Amino acid sequence: MIDIKRLWSDIEAVAAIGRRPEGGVSRGAFSPQEQQARTYLVERMRECGLEVVTDAAGNIFGRLDGEGVGEGAAVIAGSHIDSVEGGGDYDGVLGVFGALECLRTLRDRKARLRRPVEVAAFADEEERFYGFLGSYAFTGRLGYSEIAEVTDADGVRLVDAMQALGLDASAIAGARRPAEEIHAFVELHIEQGPILDREGLSIGVVDRVKGNYRFNLRVEGRSDHAGAPPEGRCDAFMLLHRLIARQLSRQAESGDPELSCTIGRVAVEPNIETVQPGVAECSFDLRSSVPEVLRDAQAELERAAEELAEEHGAAIRISSILREEPLQFDAAVVAAIDAAAGELGYARRFIASGAGHDAQVIGRYVPAAMIFVSSVDGRSHCPEELTRREDIERGVNVLYRTLVALAG
Amino acid sequence: MIDIKRLWSDIEAVAAIGRRPEGGVSRGAFSPQEQQARTYLVERMRECGLEVVTDAAGNIFGRLDGEGVGEGAAVIAGSHIDSVEGGGDYDGVLGVFGALECLRTLRDRKARLRRPVEVAAFADEEERFYGFLGSYAFTGRLGYSEIAEVTDADGVRLVDAMQALGLDASAIAGARRPAEEIHAFVELHIEQGPILDREGLSIGVVDRVKGNYRFNLRVEGRSDHAGAPPEGRCDAFMLLHRLIARQLSRQAESGDPELSCTIGRVAVEPNIETVQPGVAECSFDLRSSVPEVLRDAQAELERAAEELAEEHGAAIRISSILREEPLQFDAAVVAAIDAAAGELGYARRFIASGAGHDAQVIGRYVPAAMIFVSSVDGRSHCPEELTRREDIERGVNVLYRTLVALAG
Numbered sequence: 001m002i003d004i005k006r007l008w009s010d011i012e013a014v015a016a017i018g019r020r021p022e023g024g025v026s027r028g029a030f031s032p033q034e035q036q037a038r039t040y041l042v043e044r045m046r047e048c049g050l051e052v053v054t055d056a057a058g059n060i061f062g063r064l065d066g067e068g069v070g071e072g073a074a075v076i077a078g079s080h081i082d083s084v085e086g087g088g089d090y091d092g093v094l095g096v097f098g099a100l101e102c103l104r105t106l107r108d109r110k111a112r113l114r115r116p117v118e119v120a121a122f123a124d125e126e127e128r129f130y131g132f133l134g135s136y137a138f139t140g141r142l143g144y145s146e147i148a149e150v151t152d153a154d155g156v157r158l159v160d161a162m163q164a165l166g167l168d169a170s171a172i173a174g175a176r177r178p179a180e181e182i183h184a185f186v187e188l189h190i191e192q193g194p195i196l197d198r199e200g201l202s203i204g205v206v207d208r209v210k211g212n213y214r215f216n217l218r219v220e221g222r223s224d225h226a227g228a229p230p231e232g233r234c235d236a237f238m239l240l241h242r243l244i245a246r247q248l249s250r251q252a253e254s255g256d257p258e259l260s261c262t263i264g265r266v267a268v269e270p271n272i273e274t275v276q277p278g279v280a281e282c283s284f285d286l287r288s289s290v291p292e293v294l295r296d297a298q299a300e301l302e303r304a305a306e307e308l309a310e311e312h313g314a315a316i317r318i319s320s321i322l323r324e325e326p327l328q329f330d331a332a333v334v335a336a337i338d339a340a341a342g343e344l345g346y347a348r349r350f351i352a353s354g355a356g357h358d359a360q361v362i363g364r365y366v367p368a369a370m371i372f373v374s375s376v377d378g379r380s381h382c383p384e385e386l387t388r389r390e391d392i393e394r395g396v397n398v399l400y401r402t403l404v405a406l407a408g
Numbered sequence: 409m410i411d412i413k414r415l416w417s418d419i420e421a422v423a424a425i426g427r428r429p430e431g432g433v434s435r436g437a438f439s440p441q442e443q444q445a446r447t448y449l450v451e452r453m454r455e456c457g458l459e460v461v462t463d464a465a466g467n468i469f470g471r472l473d474g475e476g477v478g479e480g481a482a483v484i485a486g487s488h489i490d491s492v493e494g495g496g497d498y499d500g501v502l503g504v505f506g507a508l509e510c511l512r513t514l515r516d517r518k519a520r521l522r523r524p525v526e527v528a529a530f531a532d533e534e535e536r537f538y539g540f541l542g543s544y545a546f547t548g549r550l551g552y553s554e555i556a557e558v559t560d561a562d563g564v565r566l567v568d569a570m571q572a573l574g575l576d577a578s579a580i581a582g583a584r585r586p587a588e589e590i591h592a593f594v595e596l597h598i599e600q601g602p603i604l605d606r607e608g609l610s611i612g613v614v615d616r617v618k619g620n621y622r623f624n625l626r627v628e629g630r631s632d633h634a635g636a637p638p639e640g641r642c643d644a645f646m647l648l649h650r651l652i653a654r655q656l657s658r659q660a661e662s663g664d665p666e667l668s669c670t671i672g673r674v675a676v677e678p679n680i681e682t683v684q685p686g687v688a689e690c691s692f693d694l695r696s697s698v699p700e701v702l703r704d705a706q707a708e709l710e711r712a713a714e715e716l717a718e719e720h721g722a723a724i725r726i727s728s729i730l731r732e733e734p735l736q737f738d739a740a741v742v743a744a745i746d747a748a749a750g751e752l753g754y755a756r757r758f759i760a761s762g763a764g765h766d767a768q769v770i771g772r773y774v775p776a777a778m779i780f781v782s783s784v785d786g787r788s789h790c791p792e793e794l795t796r797r798e799d800i801e802r803g804v805n806v807l808y809r810t811l812v813a814l815a816g
Contacts, residue, residue, distance in 0.1 A: 192633045192635055193633070193635065193636040193637050194636065194637070194640050195637055198640065210635070212635075214681060223790070224786065224787065224788075225600050225601070225762070225763055225788055225789055226668070226670035226672060226693045226695070226762075227600055227601065227618070227620075227668075227695060227761070227762030227764065228600065228601040228602070228668070228762055228763075228786055229601050229602070229603055229666060229668060229762060230665070230666065230668040231665075232602050232606065232786070233668075235670065237671050237672075237674060238669075238671070241649065241652060241653070241656075241671075244649060245649070245653050248649075257638070257639075258637060258638065259638065260634070260636070260637060260641075261638075261646075262634035262643065262684050263645050263649075263676075263685075264634060264645075264676070264679070264680050264681045264682060264683050264684065264685060265676070265679050265680060265681050266645060266674055266675070266676045266679070266685075266688075267674070268671075268672070268674045271672070271673050271674070272672050273622060273670075273672045273673050273691040273693060273729070274670075274672060274693065275670075275672050275789070276670050276672060277671075277672060277674075280674075285634045285681060285682065287634070287635060321681070353635065354633070354634075354636055354637060355635030355636075356635065378632065378636055378640070379632065380632075380633050381632075381633055381683065382631065
């Protein structure tokens with residue numbers, strides 16, 4: 001079993017890096033704060049005797065190799081150490097330092113392994129510059145042309161931020177690791193949802209990642225005085241409201257209780273109390289594990305938009321921002337996780353991930369799966385994010401046994 | 409009958425003051441542009457031999473008095489010459505220069521009148537600083553304490569803007585005109601709605617002004633990841649959406665086809681695609697001529713908010729921003745307008761005003777009513793605002809005959 005005290009001191013040490021006075025941590029990718037966390041990670045990896053490599057994307061790997069360890073494709077476990085602005089202490093960090101703790105335990109026990117085992121920290125998972133930068137590059141899906149002009153919200157160029165850490169962005173394609181060198185990838189992560197907490201379970205065996213279709217809905221109507229009579233209006237916000245209402249009521253009939261819809265961004269023009277908006281716009285984020293549900297929702301959205309636009313003489317534009325299909329994780333890796341939790345006697349359930357994770361990028365390339373641990377009230381990406389110490393211990397123990405099963 | 413050519417040259421001259429290169433006019437109250445329009449108006453009034461007075465609120469009056477004109481309470485006709493940013497050529501201007509044209513016609517004919525007749529231009533109708541400043545002060549509803557700290561959207565103080573025009577804001581209470589000095593007030597205005605245009609009518613006899621209840625709706629839910637499962641969310645925007653949907657469906661049953669609802673201002677926090685909003689806020693503007701309809705709508709809104717808040721553990725706050733009760737205009741003034749249009753043989757209808765006008769403030773103080781002329785497509789407060797020259801001529805003729813009936 002792993003040493004929770006040793007792991008806990010790592011989690012606390014990293015949580016202190018980028019800590020904001022008002023609570024939460026800010027360790028955007030390639031920031032000075034994240035650089036400090038990178039240094040801390042590399043030092044711990046070296047203490048453990050791992051062979052440390054930082055690739056061209058800024059991904060950090062620590063490899064347990066050598067005496068008593070077989071050759072061939074590696075089993076990799078990890079996550080990320082960057083954070084959103086004002087994020088929590090566990091998101092990403094748990095998966096990296098939990099994996100490191102597993103490797104420390106393997107080394108302490110001088111475990112004999114058929115395969116090398118690695119801990120990985122992937123760069124810019126949280127999209128300061130380019131979401132999943134590290135895992136995209138690792139799986140060969142990213143070249144320099146795609147990132148040459150990328151900036152963060154403040155206009156800082158990714159290329160410059162990488163250079164400040166000694167990384168040459170123009171070499172990013174070189175971060176690709178051939179698939180045949182990877183036997184499996186396992187990511188331990190907090191749930192970022194309340195299901196496990198609500199059901200009183202510590203462990204979720206993540207067998208699938210929801211697909212994520214994201215759209216921008218833009219209605220161009222006719223701005224007019226709020227005193228105009230109700231008939232004959234072409235109020236862009238009212239049309240957007242009706243489009244959303246129609247869509248939500250249709251989606252309720254989709255038969256998929258896991259289908260989620262989030263409208264996170266909303267804007268109207270001219271945004272004045274006494275003026276009917278001429279333009280109304282919002283984001284529309286749909287997530288489901290069932291490919292047909294997402295496709296049907298998109299088709300219905302497009303149909304409803306067309307009908308409303310024609311009915312009211314408005315222009316309604318639906319643009320796709322993101323189209324990630326659902327992913328079924330590798331059955332053998334899922335089974336290894338489930339068996340590990342079973343052997344430890346932990347109550348568990350199969351669960352879908354609604355959030356995006358490095359494992360969903362890597363899982364399209366090599367066999368992968370995830371372990372979730374319970375988040376109190378399902379909170380994440382906020383200072384209140386909390387996973388109980390006992391759940392962390394259980395999660396890392398499951399990861400440990402899974403790695404032993406896959407590499408041992 | 410009035411001289412449309414003479415009037416047209418005034419309208420064109422004023423439309424050139426504050427004209428923006430991109431179209432529309434900007435003559436905010438007490439701006440240098442509005443000052444130019446004031447000067448133009450005063451010059452035309454003097455040419456007509458009117459006795460010109462600017463009161464302590466910056467309202468301008470031109471009085472036809474003296475030989476052949478009786479004593480006692482005056483009949484006043486007018487509107488305003490300030491504009492919104494990028495407004496149209498007719499809103500307000502028509503009512504002032506139309507009235508001036510009527511007085512010119514009376515003077516040309518050396519009409520014998522039982523009562524003095526005045527043309528009035530009321531200050532800051534369009535709320536650069538304080539909506540209806542002029543008509544509030546004129547009817548004794550405004551003291552210095554209410555305006556001492558008022559600024560425009562750019563932080564310019566009303567007191568300073570008035571001083572630049574030689575007006576002493578601290579004396580504003582002195583703008584009150586005793587009600588017994590006013591026999592009636594008539595305002596000619598463009599419709600700011602499409603009803604007359606749609607029905608092919610030139611003239612609307614405005615017998616009532618809709619009441620206007622305006623609220624701020626604020627939902628405080630719980631911000632969470634867009635990847636969280638659908639159950640157990642407390643997404644502030646989704647709750648706001650449901651509140652609006654519930655309210656709109658109940659209002660549809662109000663039995664008042666004139667009830668209008670405008671949501672002109674919308675905001676969510678943190679306003680990020682991948683995050684469920686923790687806070688969602690909007691304005692909610694309701695207009696109806698029926699007092700019970702407005703009161704019931706408010707009660708239903710409050711009930712729905714309470715139910716939703718309890719159901720989802722959110723906080724929903726409804727704050728009142730404005731509460732103007734509906735106003736029935738004076739029956740005798742309405743009848744005089746209707747009779748004038750009838751004598752001229754113009755097709756007309758009774759109509760409610762949905763927009764706010766000086767006449768609705770003044771109509772709570774002395775007998776008043778309004779004449780609407782058709783707006784092409786109902787557009788207003790925009791460069792596209794247009795009233796046909798023939799409709800303007802008809803509207804001013806109705807105003808002329810109405811003044812003759814009330815003062816002659």
